[in-house]
Amino acid sequence: MSLSLRQIRYFIATAEAGQVSQAAVNLSISQSAVTTAIKDLERTVGAGLFERTPHGMDLTSAGRRFLSQAYEILQKVEEATQLNLVTDKVEGTLSIATTYTVIGYFLPFHIERLKRQFPAIDIQLFELNRESVEEGLLTNRYDIAVMLTSNILNPELMTEKLLSSQRRLWLPARHGLLEKDKVGLKEVSEEDYIMLTVDEASHSTLKYWSQSAYLPKITLRTSSVEAVRSLVANSQGVAILSDMVHRPWSLEGRRIETISLVDPIPSMDVGLAWRRNVEFTPAMEAVRSYFRRSFNIPE
Template structure:
């Protein structure tokens, strides 16, 4: 059996007051209870904690060493008690979330459903807008947190971000496409393919990065702001698409099958994550949301 918190408290009181009598008076217990607790503690630790002097008790070398640990233990206990007490008395609070159109359905929805189950009393409001405007609202304190692409933050000095998931690009193809039978697909194999581009705000910078890795300028058939439109166009044979694997689904709205394949080469990746303001006190509701989001992912700070 290890030592108890009560023994630690008694030890600290005796060490600070230099007397069992004074410690007993301070703790409002009997001197014998203090004496027995100190003896038991010394036996558990296997060292002598006090030397008797003319004016009372003085901590030994081992006593001084243990004193540092004892105070740290009691401090942690006090912090835990305070935190739990504050949590129990705090009002549920509110949470203002920002989200981009792409992350609304593919990242936020799952996090939000788990958050509402864990914290049903917190009132949540969400606003969907482009990344630049969400950053503006975060810096101004009008949003608590945003779920968005964090690969290319504009205000990285004012904002803290945490990556939740990294999604590589994959090639979307209609059933029966010639590339479906390739053992390995290279970027050069896409040179003559008509590309369908997802042109939503948070993907524009990513699309430029993607286009830059092609040996020659790719043939662009369509640009659209709708992921569902990309699915339908690919499934109908209007072209192929390179998109983050996170948004891949094997069927279009019309029920047509869409194939997905890896492409060899140095393709960029898209980082989806959480963003909040640097240097600000993080409210309890925001801390709770971050904890729920982090629980399902392995976060990386930036």
């Protein structure tokens, strides 16, 4: 039996979600399709990739090794399908401003592809907080920004959303809330809460909490996503963070589960930003077109 890209995509979705049901929702397909694809994949590679537990799907040691290879396979396929986009006709210097979360969890992959597709563009990256990015765009210090557009309020800036990353509740494995059919902010408010502060995360969090009848029981504030990951995995509290920064394992190798809450939680939006009425250079147009193609945004 041959290995297919569909099997690889379903495997990655299940590994990232930790549950077949959630993977099926994310892929907009049936659970049976995901289950069948994974079983066929395991037969093809000759090893069990998941350990089935009452709480979800845990990667085996073979599964963790295969996950790394699966990411590489999809990346190579994407690269192959983009060969016709490579051009050396666009040249110039492009200054891109970005923020901590975006440069850490979103941008590196795209920067590598941009530099291969447009080798004559000198891309200069700058990591700053939102206020500094906005000020730099308005004063022409930076040409364009890739940032959390859901945080931008300045009417002098234009934005274009690339993706919306859903925020979910992060829990340690075997947490009691995993057994409940429905979980909302009421149940979360009864748990110790780890508050992430970087990139105005605490402001965004308290904004939607303030619209409810509850408040989080904050036991620690930290600017480190890895600290939140480890603390949650080690049963020191829970957190509500986006799928973009979620990883199913802490640095200690402990499982981090996620739950979609019944209360309305706004997504974390990533996109492009630039000064209103700015004249786009060829380099700016090339980068904007690249992102539009990558995220299927109409030209």
